[in-house]
Amino acid sequence: NAGVMQNPRHLVRRRGQEARLRCSPMKGHSHVYWYRQLPEEGLKFMVYLQKENIIDESGMPKERFSAEFPKEGPSILRIQQVVRGDSAAYFCASSPGARRETQYFGPGTRLLVL
Amino acid sequence: AQTVTQSQPEMSVQEAETVTLSCTYDTSESDYYLFWYKQPPSRQMILVIRQEAYKQQNATENRFSVNFQKAAKSFSLKISDSQLGDAAMYFCAYRERRANSKLTFGKGITLSVRP
Numbered sequence: 001n002a003g004v005m006q007n008p009r010h011l012v013r014r015r016g017q018e019a020r021l022r023c024s025p026m027k028g029h030s031h032v033y034w035y036r037q038l039p040e041e042g043l044k045f046m047v048y049l050q051k052e053n054i055i056d057e058s059g060m061p062k063e064r065f066s067a068e069f070p071k072e073g074p075s076i077l078r079i080q081q082v083v084r085g086d087s088a089a090y091f092c093a094s095s096p097g098a099r100r101e102t103q104y105f106g107p108g109t110r111l112l113v114l
Numbered sequence: 115a116q117t118v119t120q121s122q123p124e125m126s127v128q129e130a131e132t133v134t135l136s137c138t139y140d141t142s143e144s145d146y147y148l149f150w151y152k153q154p155p156s157r158q159m160i161l162v163i164r165q166e167a168y169k170q171q172n173a174t175e176n177r178f179s180v181n182f183q184k185a186a187k188s189f190s191l192k193i194s195d196s197q198l199g200d201a202a203m204y205f206c207a208y209r210e211r212r213a214n215s216k217l218t219f220g221k222g223i224t225l226s227v228r229p
Contacts, residue, residue: 033216033217035217035219040221041221041222042118042120042205042219042220042221042222043159043205043217043219044219045216045217045218048214048216055214056214056216059216089157091159093159093217102149102161102164103209103217104161105151105158105159105160105161107156107157107158108157108158108159110157
C-alpha cells in the first residue's frame with residue numbers, strides 16, 4: 001500500500017512564475033491537508049480538502065495561492081507569480097476520514113524561488 | 115486559538131541514554147489528540163506516537179513513551195536507549211477531536227545523538 005505521494009520533490013522557479021505541487025493521497029483516503037514549512041519553523045496549516053470540496057482554507061494566503069482536489073487525480077496546490085518568500089517545503093497529508101485522528105504525510109516538495 | 119510551544123530549540127543525548135523532549139500546549143477544548151512527529155534529514159514527517167486526551171494512560175511505542183499531564187497541558191516525549199538514528203527534528207502537534215480538524219505544530223526541537 002503506497003504512502004502519500006508528492007511530486008515534484010524539488011521545484012525551482014523564478015520570481016513571477018507559477019508553481020504547481022501535486023499530492024496523491026494514500027489509497028482509500030479522501031481527505032487531504034496541505035502544510036507549509038518555512039526554514040527553521042514548524043509546519044503551518046494551509047488548506048483542507050475533500051474530493052471536489054474545500055473544507056477549510058483558513059491558512060491559505062489570500063492572494064496567489066489556490067488548491068483543488070478533483071474527483072479524479074491528485075490534489076494540486078497552485079502558487080501564481082511566486083516570490084522569494086514562497087520558498088519553503090510544502091507537505092501534503094491524508095487521512096481516511098474526517099474523524100480519523102492520524103494524518104499521514106508525504107515526503108514534501110521543496111520549492112526554491114530564485 | 116490553540117498553540118503548541120516547544121521551548122527547547124536543541125538537545126543532545128549520549129547513545130544508549132534517555133532523553134526527554136518537552137512540549138506544552140494551550141487549548142480550551144477538553145477532547146483532543148496530541149502527537150509527536152519525527153523529521154530526519156530526509157525531511158519526511160514520521161509519526162512517532164499519539165495520545166488521546168480522554169485516556170489517562172500514557173502512550174508507549176517501543177522505546178518511545180509520553181508523559182501526558184492534562185491539567186498542566188504538558189506532553190513530553192521520552193526516548194529510551196537512544197540510537198544514532200533517533201537524531202532528527204521532533205515536532206509536537208495538537209489536533210481537536212472533531213471532524214475536519216487540522217494539526218497545529220510547535221516549532222520543533224533538534225535532537226542530536228552522540229556516539
